[in-house]
Amino acid sequence: MARYDPAGTGYNPDSRGPKDGVEVAWQRDTDSSMHGLTAPILVGETLYATGQQSLVAFDRDTGEIRFTRDGQYWSTPARATASAYRSDTLAVSGREGLLGLSADGGYEVFGRSVGAERWSSHGQETQRWSSSSPQEPSPVAADGAVYAIVPDTDRVVAVDGSSGRVRWERTVGDEQSSGSNRPAVRDGTVFVSSRPGDVVAFDAETGDTRWSVRPEPHPESTLRYRNFGPATATDSGLVVPDREGVTLLDPADGSVLWEYTHDGNGTDGSAAVADGTVFVTDGVESLHAIDLESGEREWIADYSPDTDPVVADGVVYLGYQISELVAIDAETGDRRWTYEGATYFTQPIVGDGVLYVLTDEGLLALEEAN
Structure with a gap:
């Protein structure tokens, strides 16, 4: 799923990617418009990639296209277990609400897709229109359920991954809130942060609110609220980035454990957490490494865009829609390599020695350079 796991860490401890340089293993475009920012x-x-008009499945080793299914999808899918089917369900947000798609693509009969869509939830088609590629917070799958932000709302919903049956639905913060982020799920709790500065913890099974907080702005801030980005759940607490810094909240009651201020303009990123270190961009000029226990700075590396870091085997990988793909050493902050072979890059993901990223020219697989 997006950010690798339900907790949103952006860290796969069992994976590795190219460390010292990259070359193209394969690149594959499609006839359909799959290009987007997810x-x-x-x-x-x-490999699954979604876009404005399709879901496309690729072979991870060769890039060969296994199937393409039409649809307007606005998020990265999340793989959910489905007891009623032989294959998993891919939960994705789209123009028609939250959808459950067959991971094997269903069937193609006389040019039409059959069985690709298993269920839909909150299916009232949104009236929103944009000339750019729309985005919604990506769903999260955990323990047979899918947790998602209902498109165009500030409500979080839990649905069954197999049937799409709604288990519960709750509002994030007060009724005037807007801009809820991707949920983070850990130890039976669903954590949701929002742009107006609310952070809410829900019981994953019942939807009951365990706590709801709205921390005060940073002491020297001119903003009225924190403008939180997506939360990341860890053993030490809930890591929540905002425009000007990062806050660690106690997962038991939402109290503030520490605050880190970078005085940047982080409006569109999330925090990765790996081996006791928080990695977050400030939207101005830097990637920050912060000690998870103390909130103290470990190092700063030059990196201008505000984005979503991912980590594997001691390397932080960052992609941005109009810039470059880079690898930074997680321990020192030194830049290991830079790749500029496309107009834009989505957030990359790390496989078994390979980095996969969606670009304006299709899906790209990068491996260690000889």
Whole structure:
């Protein structure tokens, strides 16, 4: 799923990617408009990428297209277990609400797709229109359920991954809130942050509110609220980035454990957490490494865009829609390599020695350079 796991860490401890340089292993475009700003996912031997008009499945080793299914999808899918089917369900947000798609693509009969869509939830078609590629917070799958932000709302919903049956639905913050982020799920709790500065913890099974907080702005801030980005759940607490810094909240009651201020303009990123270190961009000029326990700075690396870091085997990978793809050493902050072979890059994902990223020219697989 987006950010790798339900907790949203952006860190796969069992994976590795190219460290000292990259070259193209394969690149594959499609006839359909799959280009967008959402990251692909890797499930077993299959890569899935969504776009404004389709879901496309690729072979991870060769890039061969296994199937293409039409649809307007606005998020990265999340793989959910489906007890009623032989294959998993891919939960994705789209123009028609929250959808459950067959991971094997269903069937193609006389040019028409059959069985690709298993269920839909909150299916009232949104009236929103944009000339750019729309985005919605990506769903999260955990323990047979899918947790998602209902498109165009500030409500979080839990649905069954197999049937799409709604288990519960709740409002994030007060009724005037807007801009809720991707949920983070850990230890039976669903954490949701919002742009107006609310952070709410819900019981994953019942939807009951465990706590709801709205921390005060940073002491020297001129903003009225924190403008939180997506939360990341860890053993030490809930890591929540905002425009001007990062806050660690106690997962038991939402109290502030520490605050880190970078005085940047982080409006569109999330925090990765790996091996006791928080990695977050400030939207101005830097990537920050912060000690998870103390909130103290470990190092700063030059990196201008505000984005979503991912980490594997001691390397931080960052992609941005109009810039470059870079690899930074997680321990020192030194830049290991830079790749500029496309107009834009989505958030990359890391496989078994390979980095996969969606670009304006299709899906790209990068491996260690000889």
